[in-house]
C-alpha cells in the first residue's frame with residue numbers, strides 16, 4: 410500500500426485517485442475548486458462517469474480516499490504525487506503548461522519525504538524533464554524527488570472501466586528507483602506494463618491519440634468521396650474492418666471528432682513539430698479534414714432550406730459523444746450558434762448534456778432564435794421542420810423511421826452520426842441525409858450518366 414496524492418480531480422485525476430484507492434492505496438485527491446471538493450465529500454461525482462460515484466462513496470466510507478483543497482497537508486509526506494491537471498490548447502495550438510507549473514511549484518515547496526512525482530496529464534515531449542528541473546530548483550526540504558511520465562488512455566464515458574481494464578500502462582522513467590516505485594503502485598491492477606524513457610512515454614500518448622484522430626479523419630475524407638462517387642462509407646468500413654491490420658474500431662464517419670483531447674492533441678503535436686522545424690503533414694491533414702466536417706450537414710441543410718428563420722429545429726444530442734456530459738469541442742457548439750443566428754427555434758434533447766450547454770449559452774449564443782431544452786426525443790421532434798442528429802445516444806438510436814415521419818411536420822433528417830438505415834428511412838417516407846452514404850431518393854438521387862470507364866485502363 411502506498412500513500413498517494415493526486416493533483417486535479419477532473420476525468421483523469423479523479424478516476425485515477427478513486428481506482429488507486431479501490432486497489433488498496435491510501436489516496437488524497439487535491440483540487441483548487443472548493444465547491445468541487447465539497448460536492449465530492451458529500452458522495453457526489455462532479456462528472457458523469459458510469460460506476461464512479463459508487464466507487465467514490467465506497468472508498469471514502471472505508472477511509473481510503475479523501476478530497477481536499479489543502480495541498481500542503483496532502484503533499485507533505487506521500488510516496489507519490491500524480492499530476493492530472495489540464496493542459497488546454499493555447500491560441501497557437503501549443504499546450505498551456507501553467508497548471509502543471511503551479512502544481513510543480515506547490516510540490517517543491519511542500520514535500521518533506523522522498524517522493525515520486527508522476528505526470529499523468531498529456532504534455533509535450535520534454536515537459537517531464539522541465540518539471541523535474543523546476544521542482545529541484547524550488548525544493549525547500551532536502552529530499553529525493555524524481556519525475557516519471559505515466560500518460561493516461563481512458564476515454565470519457567467509460568473512464569472507470571478503461572482504467573481498471575487498460576490495454577497497457579505506460580511508464581516513462583529515468584531511474585530504477587522511479588521505475589520500480591511506479592511499477593509497484595500499478596502492480597495490484599495486474600495489467601500489461603510498458604516501461605520506456607520519459608520522452609518516449611510522452612510521445613506514445615500523442616502518437617496514439619493522433620493516430621486515432623487520423624483514422625477518423627481518413628474515414629471522413631473517404632466518406633466525402635463516397636458521396637461523390639455513389640459508394641456507402643458504412644459498407645466500405647465494414648469491408649475494410651475484416652482485415653485485422655485495419656481493425657473494426659474508429660472507422661465511423663460522421664461530423665468529425667470532438668472532445669477535450671483529439672482536437673487539442675493533434676494541434677499540440679503539430680505545433681511541437683513546427684517548433685522543431687518539421688512539417689507533420691499527416692496530423693495537419695487530420696486537423697484540416699476535421700475542421701470542414703463539423704458543419705458539413707448544416708451547410709447541406711442550408712442549401713436545401715435556404716433559411717432556418719422561423720423553423721422548428723429538433724436537435725438530438727449536444728455532447729461530443731454519448732456517455733458523457735462533456736461539451737468540449739462538440740459539434741453542437743459549432744452548429745447551434747449558426748442555426749440561432751438564422752432565427753431557428755431549436756428544441757434540443759440530450760439525456761445529460763443540456764445543463765452544461767445552458768451554462769455555456771444561457772440565453773442562446775447570439776440572442777436570435779430560441780433554444781428550448783426538452784426531456785425526451787418525442788418533444789424535440791413534435792412538429793419539427795427539420796432534425797439534426799449530433800450525438801448517437803441510445804435514446805436517439807432507438808428513434809424509428811416511423812416516429813420521425815409521424816411526429817415531424819416535415820420529416821427531414823440530417824444525421825451526423827450515421828445511426829439510421831437509409832432504406833428504412835426511405836420506406837417510411839423520411840428524407841434522410843447522413844455522411845458518406847446515399848441520401849434517400851426523396852432527396853433526389855443523382856443518376857450517373859458517365860461512360861468514362863470505356864476509356865479507363867485497369
Ligand SMILES: NC(=O)C1=CN([C@@H]2O[C@H](COP(=O)(O)OP(=O)(O)OC[C@H]3O[C@@H](n4cnc5c(N)ncnc54)[C@H](O)[C@@H]3O)[C@@H](O)[C@H]2O)C=CC1
Nearest residue numbers: 417418419420421439440441493494495496530531561565
Ligand atoms: N479527459 C480525458 O478523457 C483525458 C484527459 N487526458 C489529459 O489529462 C489532463 C487532465 O484532463 P481532464 O481530467 O479532462 O481535466 P479537467 O479539466 O477535467 O480537470 C482538471 C482539474 O484540475 C484542477 N486544478 C487546476 N489547477 C490545480 C492545482 N494547482 N491543484 C489541484 N487541482 C488543480 C481543476 O480545478 C480541475 O478540476 C489533460 O492533460 C488531458 O489532456 C488524458 C487522457 C484522457
Ligand SMILES: O=C(O)[C@H]1O[C@H](OP(=O)(O)OP(=O)(O)OC[C@H]2O[C@@H](n3ccc(=O)[nH]c3=O)[C@H](O)[C@@H]2O)[C@H](O)[C@@H](O)[C@@H]1O
Nearest residue numbers: 561562563564565625659660661665666667668670729730
Ligand atoms: O486523451 C484523451 O483524452 C482520450 O481521447 C480519446 O477519448 P475521448 O475523447 O473520451 O473519446 P473517443 O471515444 O475517442 O471519441 C472522440 C471523438 O471522436 C469521435 N469518433 C470516434 C470514433 C469514430 O469512429 N468516429 C468518430 O467520429 C467521437 O464522436 C468523439 O467526438 C481516446 O479514445 C482516449 O484513448 C484518450 O485517452
